[in-house]
Amino acid sequence: xxxxxxxxxxxxxxxxxxxxxxxxxxxxxxxxxxxxxxxxxxxxxxxxxxxxxxxxxxxxxxxxxxxxxxxxxxxxxxxxxxxxxxxxxxxxxxxxxxxxxxxxxxxxxxxxxxxxxxxxxxxxxxxxxxxxxxxxxxxxxxxxxxxxxxxxxxxxxxxxxxxxxxxxxxxxxxxxxxxxxxxxxxxxxxxxxxxxxxxxxxxxxxxxxxxxxxxxxxxxxxxxxxxxxxxxxxxxxxxxxxxxxxxxxxxxxxxxxxxxxxxxxxxxxxxxxxxxxxxxxxxxxxxxxxxxxxxxxxxxxxxxxxxxxxxxxxxxxxxxxxxxxxxxxxxxxxxxxxxxxxxxxxxxxxxxxxxxxxxxxxxxxxxxxxxxxxxxxxxxxxxxxxxxxxxxxxxxxxxxxxxxxxxxxxxxxxxxxxxxxxxxxxxxxxxxxxxxxxxxxxxxxxxxxxxxxxxxxxxxxxxxxxxxxxxxxxxxxxxxxxxxxxxxxxxxxx
Numbered sequence: 001x002x003x004x005x006x007x008x009x010x011x012x013x014x015x016x017x018x019x020x021x022x023x024x025x026x027x028x029x030x031x032x033x034x035x036x037x038x039x040x041x042x043x044x045x046x047x048x049x050x051x052x053x054x055x056x057x058x059x060x061x062x063x064x065x066x067x068x069x070x071x072x073x074x075x076x077x078x079x080x081x082x083x084x085x086x087x088x089x090x091x092x093x094x095x096x097x098x099x100x101x102x103x104x105x106x107x108x109x110x111x112x113x114x115x116x117x118x119x120x121x122x123x124x125x126x127x128x129x130x131x132x133x134x135x136x137x138x139x140x141x142x143x144x145x146x147x148x149x150x151x152x153x154x155x156x157x158x159x160x161x162x163x164x165x166x167x168x169x170x171x172x173x174x175x176x177x178x179x180x181x182x183x184x185x186x187x188x189x190x191x192x193x194x195x196x197x198x199x200x201x202x203x204x205x206x207x208x209x210x211x212x213x214x215x216x217x218x219x220x221x222x223x224x225x226x227x228x229x230x231x232x233x234x235x236x237x238x239x240x241x242x243x244x245x246x247x248x249x250x251x252x253x254x255x256x257x258x259x260x261x262x263x264x265x266x267x268x269x270x271x272x273x274x275x276x277x278x279x280x281x282x283x284x285x286x287x288x289x290x291x292x293x294x295x296x297x298x299x300x301x302x303x304x305x306x307x308x309x310x311x312x313x314x315x316x317x318x319x320x321x322x323x324x325x326x327x328x329x330x331x332x333x334x335x336x337x338x339x340x341x342x343x344x345x346x347x348x349x350x351x352x353x354x355x356x357x358x359x360x361x362x363x364x365x366x367x368x369x370x371x372x373x374x375x376x377x378x379x380x381x382x383x384x385x386x387x388x389x390x391x392x393x394x395x396x397x398x399x400x401x402x403x404x405x406x407x408x409x410x411x412x413x414x415x416x417x418x419x420x421x422x423x424x425x426x427x428x429x430x431x432x433x434x435x436x437x438x439x440x441x442x443x444x445x446x447x448x449x450x451x452x453x454x455x456x457x458x459x460x461x462x463x464x465x466x467x468x469x470x471x472x473x474x475x476x477x478x479x480x481x482x483x484x485x486x487x488x489x490x491x492x493x494x
Contacts, residue, residue: 286318
């Protein structure tokens with residue numbers, strides 16, 4: 001057995017660092033549990049185009065391996081357990097494990113036996129016998145160290161085998177053992193459970209003559225079974241890492257035409273172009289409408305409507321509304337962008353960290369934040385400046401001069417004509433001051449809103465690119481960590 005502590009660490013890392021690829025996590029969990037010497041070796045017996053009654057002879061015969069005496073010399077009470085197992089229901093899956101006393105539990109889906117079989121007790125083996133086709137044994141049979149595919153025809157063992165990465169052993173069960181059995185099938189072990197049944201009654205060497213001892217050597221070699229299982233974990237992980245690296249190099253960095261990643265890159269570019277167009281064609285006219293509706297001579301009666309009415313209608317409603325909605329779509333594509341390609345179904349969420357998602361969420365609010373700043377800061381400041389301009393002009397220019405003209409006419413005897421001219425001059429000067437000051441304030445406001453919108457677009461475009469780079473860099477870092485796990489497995493299993 002390889003170094004246990006290092007292997008346990010590496011196998012635990014597989015479950016944490018790799019997504020669920022087929023039965024990868026089930027195999028990693030089985031290998032991890034198998035580092036405990038008390039954990040049983042699990043073997044699945046699966047029929048291939050073979051009569052169920054004939055298939056069951058394989059398990060019946062294996063249970064009697066390494067019995068101290070031949071079947072005929074054993075007392076009846078010593079074989080009671082074997083008769084119970086032989087009488088099992090053929091329509092259900094069966095699990096048979098070693099036990100000091102006979103036990104039987106039957107559910108709707110499986111029948112479980114604990115039997116005092118010397119072979120099972122000595123080698124700590126559990127058999128899982130399937131009654132289903134090879135394509136439908138994906139549940140408990142994934143957690144097996146070895147699959148025994150049983151058939152009585154060579155084509156079934158070569159053409160009917162399902163695609164699986166779990167270690168397998170082909171078993172060809174014939175009525176008798178041919179003299180040159182190795183020429184029948186180089187990849188299969190040839191046994192004869194039918195001859196084993198007849199030899200059981202009289203021959204202590206029945207297992208040898210029916211070639212079951214060859215099969216038992218494979219089943220009892222726990223170290224080889226464990227290594228083969230870990231190698232399947234390594235192969236799946238290597239394939240995943242290789243596909244990930246290839247996808248980073250060929251798609252993420254240099255996306256091909258029609259590739260999902262290329263679509264995302266194009267979407268970011270198209271969004272930025274459309275946003276700048278909207279800035280020119282929608283927001284700028286909106287700012288011009290704001291200036292017209294709040295011109296200086298209207299300011300006296302619209303000053304209180306600058307923020308909530310005119311500003312809301314002409315500026316805020318035109319502040320990149322289409323770009324803001326389109327940005328949500330682009331970021332959604334970025335968030336769910338594929339991060340690896342492979343022939344198996346892969347989980348992309350394994351590469352989506354909370355930090356990246358937070359960055360994407362922050363970008364999604366960039367236009368909304370700029371819009372909020374326009375409303376809460378720029379419009380509020382402009383409204384306050386307008387009120388201050390009107391009040392200061394009236395109190396500091398128009399009112400004092402009007403009072404001075406009134407005093408000159410009333411106390412000092414100046415003519416009403418000359419004093420009314422002075423008051424009119426004060427009024428005109430006040431209006432002139434309001435016009436010049438207000439035009440400057442509106443121009444500055446338009447410029448600041450325009451700059452805020454353009455800065456929001458530019459920042460969002462750059463941050464989208466940065467978020468993608470961070471995502472790719474994070475994926476590359478994770479791939480490097482996964483490669484370290486693979487290297488640790490290979491180093492400790494060799």
